[in-house]
Amino acid sequence: METGISLPEDLSAQIDDILLELRRKAEAECVLLADISGQLVSAQGRLEDIDPVTVAALAAGDVAAMSELVRQIGEPNPHGSFLHEGENKSIYLFSVAGSFLLIVIFGADTPIGLMRLFVRRxxxxxxxxTAEFEEVMGQPQDVPLGDFSATLADELDRVFGGL
Amino acid sequence: MFINWKLREINLKIVYYGPALSGKTTNLQYIHAKTNPNIRGELVSLKTRGDRTLYFDFLQLELGQIAGLKPRFNLYTVPGQSYYVGSRRLVLQGADGIVFVADSQRERFQANVEAVKDMAENLRSLGLNPESMPLVLQCNKQDLPNAVQPSVLQRRLGMTKVTCFPSVAIKGTGVFDTLKAIINLVVAQAQKKL
Structure with a gap:
């Protein structure tokens, strides 16, 4: 992914709606969407017990490693889904078009078969x-960052100064 | 760089690259130890039993609102050992900027050269141009008696135009200067592009 990308508010709202509906139907604790580089795009549901940014980074690493592993054994479509069933909480990772991944965290009471079905839908x-998102990413954008750069440099000096 | 306008967040991915045992993880450990817990997350390390990085280390830093946007910096290291080339490529995916942590010890010179070459190859394989990737060179372990001068390393690694900091990461010398420099460089480059 190149630098200089942004997620417009309307696209973001549509993605949030899909995640919220998935969370409700699948009876999941929370649902996250990240890109393959590990950047968190959206997080919906009960997020008090997790750090969504870290979960997104680790999930992306996991999916990338598993996809490469699958490719090594000669599987033509390395982008699939991965499930970890825990005692109390489980996590399901689903690759969306090879560029994004859905992360679903759910409890022991959630029926896995149904959850898989809702995730696929x-x-x-x-x-x-996500295709629209990628198209937006590929275009030059007029992002009004204003004096962000100069102010950020001052803030970094303030926060990290003397460390 | 990824900007979520709904949440008004600006996300940067910065990768610490370099040969084995050059001090990439030490940089993140120092940043984690010294920053206010309110602005940083947990330091996540995927390592071997021998404390060597197996996949990556990850640390997020989040500053308060700046010009209406909340900046978040996602810092990653790559595993330095040569046989983890596949993992390094995966971690580089989506990187906005790179800190190359060189080991300044004279006998580690060749390892630095190979890591620079490996980095360029991995970037190209991801469709990224190594020439235009924001990069900061950190010449680590400057306290050791066999350390070569940063200017010598810079020249020998072909990085004379790259911002360079001498460092002793284990004591924190140069760690935050490097971090500030790469963040400012990434943001400046992104603004120039937009």
């Missing part, structure tokens, strides 16, 4: 949005 609804 949500991913189908996300495909066109």
């Amino acid at each position: 949500a991913a189908e609804r996300l495909y066109p949005l």
